[in-house]
Amino acid sequence: MKLTIAEALRKAIREEMQRDETVFCIGEDIGISGGFGGAFTVTLGLEKDFRDRIIDTPISENGIFGAACGAAIMGMRPIADVQYGDFLLCAMDQIINQIAKLRYMSGGKLKVPVVMRAPVGVTGRGAQHAQCLEPYFISCPGIKIVAPSTAYDAYGLLKAAVRDDDPVLIFEHKLLYGSKGARSETGGVDASSEIPEGDYTVPIGRGVVRREGEDITIIGSLLMMHYSLQAADILKKEGISCEVIDPRTLWPLDMDLILNSVKKTGRVVIVEESPKQGGIGAEISAQISESISDYLLSPITRIAAPNTPAPFSPVMEKFYVPQPERIADKIRNLLAES
Amino acid sequence: MTRQDLLKKLGNKKLTDMFERMFEIRTFEEKIQFLFLEGKMPGTIHQYIGMEACAVGVCSALKEGDIIGSTHRPHGHAIARGIPSREIMAELYGKTTGCCKGKGGSMHIGDIKKGMLPAIAIVGGNIPVVMGMALAFKLKGEDRVAVSFFGDGASNEGAFHEALNMASVYEVPAVFVCENNLYGASTSIKKVLKIENIADRASSYGMQGMIADGMDVLDVYDKASKVVGDARSGKGPTLLELKTFRYCGHSRRDPSNYIPKEEKQSWKKKDPILNFERVLLEEKIIDKSGIKELKDKIDKKIEEAIEFAQNGPEPKPEDTYSDFYVNMEVPR
Structure with missing residues (x-):
């Protein structure tokens, strides 16, 4: 089945939520009926199947990532989502001081299996909706960072991230999503792939x-x-x-x-x-x-x-x-x- | 609940346990102040002296399985939640026998297995995390409550606003305990807040707000039991403000010259431990020799904790690399 990155991520999230009922999504505009399914359609329609586990939030990024952190420590597998990677900066205290460090501070007594998803890319929006934020996070020990450039990898890395016991941040590129309809991007590059039948992961840490x-x-x-x-x-x-x-x-x-x-x-x-x-x-x-x-x-x-x-x-x-x-x-x- | 009913409900055993915990916090803090000033203890400390009724009153209303989150001033919360003093003391000394194996230190005391998130020393930082813990309890249908302790200063942080609003919207089983000790480091709350009661902020989130006398452990317990019960039974979260005061400075060697003498003296008249001791004696819950016995026991316990900490093993330098990623070595 040939899928775009947005479709591959959606398929992977859906399957992970079916496989493990501790997996849930939390973010802005992710499950509003008649809405966008997140800024780039990744979670579109998932609320129909997982009403209690697609959690729409106020515009409160610090709250979203704090909620994901606390829920993860208590045994959930949150996928926290920002509309644009730029908004991660509103949640830096939770991401850098809490999510990345709490396991270490605890002496290894707890784990924080949070997945964070953030669209990046310099794409016609100027300075605050079009940054590439990777360098800010690479200097922070405690977070694994993945960046899929194909739909095949997006599917496999998302699954690997959900199943990983450490925090994983996924950078996704706006011009690679292949988002459709009102959320499509001009200047997009085809990153779609043939997604094989059945479950697979792409190992984190392998280029x-x-x-x-x-x-x-x-x-x-x-x-x-x-x-x-x-x-x-x-x-x-x-x-x-x-x-x-x-x-x-x-x-x-x-x-x-x-x-x-x-x-x-x-x-x-x-x-x-x-x-x-x-x-x-x-x-x-x-x-x-x-x-x-x-x-x-x-x-x-x-x-x-x-x-x-x-x-x-x-x-x-x-x-x-x-x-x-x-x-x-x-x-x-x-x-x-x- | 009337005072008599409350005493009856708690019973002699629990009342003396509460007194013991408060006295343990006071003794612990006074001893480490001395050790710190003598230069025998590394790092920095933020002490809880004067505020003992807050931690003990709230934690006495919790069950096993409930979780608390704390701040840069966590020693009192940790003792009240039941983390052994000696493990806290060893952590202050940076020993492997500490509750965080020497990786946390004074400002990150905690043990998730004993119901306390490692303390978060960024002002207001634990509030969203605790909200998330409560969200997990709700999603999993678990009979557990999450409690966030923070100070008056934290109520001016954005994290407070975001987390309380979300907690209220999702009706999670959480209690947000604001220990209003009137000073954020050296700044009087009057200088940075135009309202008298922080609990009033609850109404802006459609949340229940409540105030208790943070120098009176029975009042704290009474109000905390009520709001913890509300959280547990699905009635949603509460902002509980405890009016309290710290006798010590903000941290380390701070003599707190920014607090007028008369203010300090007037609060010391309301000392939570002396007053509770008086109640226990008046109500014949314990007699004077019982009090002495208990205080001797605590003195000995803290002395032993110091010995345990001072004689405990130092970590190896390369232990820096352990306890980090779950399934991955630290890349070097």
Whole structure:
């Protein structure tokens, strides 16, 4: 069955709620009849089957994540949802101080199996509805972070997250959902996949090689994975062979996969949709140079958004987000120089 | 309930147990104040001296299986909930025998298995979590109540507002206990709040509000029993304000010079332990020798707790990496 990411997530949530009655969803506008099913249709219609376990909330993000934290400690498996990832910032105390730390503070006597879902992506909404927030959370020990770029992974990672005993934050990309009707996005990229019959999970902590290649390794998540593949297509025509890695899990990073690829190609470009300062590229770059700098044939290169908020103007936005052509240019130059 | 009915309902055993717990909190706090000032104890401390009736009155109204959430000032709540003093003391010393294996410290005392969430030291931070615990009890149909303790200062946090509103909307079995000790660190509540009673805020959430005399353990118990019973029977949550006072400073060596002497003296006249002792003697629930015996027992218990803590094993430095993820090593 071919599904979009929004459909695959919905199917996975439905199946997890059927499998385990401690699983429940809590968030804004997630189960209103005649409403949206969350901002991007992921929970659309689930309230018909799980009336008591699709909990619509006031606009109270700190309350939502606190509720999820407390319920998880008491044996539930909450899936807490924000309409836009940007709103996670209203709940930072609960996420960073409570959800991420309570097990440790307790000396390991409790667990906090919360799943958090947050849409990200620089998508025509300006500075406060279109951030990529991953870097804010990667620096917080205690939360596993996943970022599915295909419907296959979205389904498998959501299931793995619900079944994980630690807090898991899922970043989903607005341009990859394939949301339909009034909630569809312009500029969307097809991330739909064939979803096999029967249950499966995608292991947290494992990345995947999306395309094998010899000359250079490109690392990108979510939309940047798709743009990296497009850049690889452009370069292929010029005889440049790119290996594209999708980390899928942003913490803990699958460094074995990354290091093996970079050892093979000797060159690496990390593509980020968030500002370069303190980003995931900085972390990956540091880990590569700490472990295998001898293998590098050219400097580790980051292609990231400018160190500014996301601008609104479509002209500036296109400049802000690394485009496939820009990724290809950078790689072309890198190979020409070394 | 009249005082006589209340005494009868509680019975001699429970009344003396309550007195013992209050005295245990006072003794614990006075001893550690000394140890801390002597420099024998690491970290920082926020003490509960003067507020003993609050924790003991509320926790005496709870059952096994109920859960409390606490604050940066948690020692009293922990003792009242029944976490052994020696495990609390060992935690203050950062020992592996502490209730959080030395990973929590003074501000995160708790033990979920004994009915207390590790204390949350961000002001107001435990209120949404406790609301979520109560939500779990409701979703699972469990006969349990969740109680959040917090101070007057926390009632000005957004977390308080979000959590109380949600608790009321979902009618969860929770009680929100505001220990109004009149000062948020050094700031008088009069300077930062235009209303007299924090309990009045309950009405803005469509929630029951109630006030008890936080220096009178019987009044606290009476009101707490009522509202815990309401929560348990599906009548929804309550905001219970306890009017109280801390004799000590906000933390560590704070001499609380910002509190007028006369104010301190007037509150000390209402001392919760002395007054309760008087009631127990007047009502012949216990005699003077019984009181002495009990106080000696507690003194000894706390001395033993200190010994247990001081002689307990230190964690290994690399224990830093344990007790974190459930099924994953910490990436290094």
